[in-house]
Amino acid sequence: MAVTGRRVGETILSVENISLSFGGVNALTNISFSVKEHEILAIIGPNGAGKSSMLNVINGVYHPQQGKITYKGQTRAKMKAHEAAQQGIARTFQNIALFKGMTVLDNIMTGRCLKMKSNFLWQALYLGPARREEVEHRRKVEEIIDFLRIESIRKTPVGRLPYGLQKRVELARALAAEPELLLLDEPMAGMNVEEKEDMCRFILDLNDEFGTTVVLIEHDMGVVMDISDRIVVLDYGRKIGDGTPEEVRTNPEVIEAYLGNSH
Ligand SMILES: Nc1ncnc2c1ncn2[C@@H]1O[C@H](COP(=O)(O)OP(=O)(O)OP(=O)(O)O)[C@@H](O)[C@H]1O
Numbered sequence: 099m100a101v102t103g104r105r106v107g108e109t110i111l112s113v114e115n116i117s118l119s120f121g122g123v124n125a126l127t128n129i130s131f132s133v134k135e136h137e138i139l140a141i142i143g144p145n146g147a148g149k150s151s152m153l154n155v156i157n158g159v160y161h162p163q164q165g166k167i168t169y170k171g172q173t174r175a176k177m178k179a180h181e182a183a184q185q186g187i188a189r190t191f192q193n194i195a196l197f198k199g200m201t202v203l204d205n206i207m208t209g210r211c212l213k214m215k216s217n218f219l220w221q222a223l224y225l226g227p228a229r230r231e232e233v234e235h236r237r238k239v240e241e242i243i244d245f246l247r248i249e250s251i252r253k254t255p256v257g258r259l260p261y262g263l264q265k266r267v268e269l270a271r272a273l274a275a276e277p278e279l280l281l282l283d284e285p286m287a288g289m290n291v292e293e294k295e296d297m298c299r300f301i302l303d304l305n306d307e308f309g310t311t312v313v314l315i316e317h318d319m320g321v322v323m324d325i326s327d328r329i330v331v332l333d334y335g336r337k338i339g340d341g342t343p344e345e346v347r348t349n350p351e352v353i354e355a356y357l358g359n360s361h
Pocket of ligand 1: 150
């Protein structure tokens with residue numbers, strides 16, 4: 099994995115005038131914002147504000163009825179899911195999506211699928227390129243295991259791990275794809291204070307060491323204010339704030355709609 103160091107660069111992703119509805123429900127209305135290379139951007143907002151829908155639009159799971167998405171200079175009306183993955187967008191989910199019966203190591207290996215080049219026959223015979231490739235994939239995966247400090251559980255079936263560690267394994271699997279843009283849906287949900295601190299550290303470190311751009315959804319305001327370069331605030335599918343943590347903290351509309359109430 100290349101170590102690039104942290105420097106905010108050009109715009110890597112911009113969404114313009116995105117609208118998405120499900121039947122009569124407007125999940126997103128005319129949303130625009132952009133993310134720069136190596137930034138950490140948080141999307142916040144009350145329950146049902148449209149945060150997960152926004153991530154799903156970015157990685158092509160949902161196709162908006164209106165608007166456009168520009169990723170790495172290419173503009174399209176919608177992202178296709180396989181295209182997003184191939185072009186370096188990886189994702190974790192609000193409800194952990196891992197293979198519970200498989201070991202940590204094997205789960206993380208699944209994150210390398212798109213990087214695998216050798217064909218079925220080579221792999222079945224485990225010859226030549228397939229063997230070299232396998233060694234390289236294992237090396238990358240071990241690097242990630244090391245980075246996230248999960249050596250001691252590498253052979254443990256994921257279903258036996260406590261929730262906080264499962265979240266970390268899910269992050270490991272996303273990192274195995276060597277993403278340029280990492281989408282994290284509530285990476286700290288359900289964690290205790292210590293686990294949250296660890297997760298914050300890992301997010302800051304991966305952003306710093308690998309230069310990965312991060313877009314995350316998080317409800318813990320302390321975490322959001324601490325680790326984000328910028329914050330986009332959604333409420334009822336509309337954008338009501340976009341700025342630095344300080345700008346968002348002092349935005350009256352945000353205080354009224356979000357920070358000031360019990361969400
Ligand atoms: N697949 C779907 N089918 C129908 N409605 C949907 C679908 N996905 C999202 N919605 C609706 O879109 C709106 C926004 O939902 P979304 O999950 O994006 O909000 P959220 O901000 O992520 O909420 P939370 O913080 O509770 O996860 C909600 O009214 C939700 O019910």
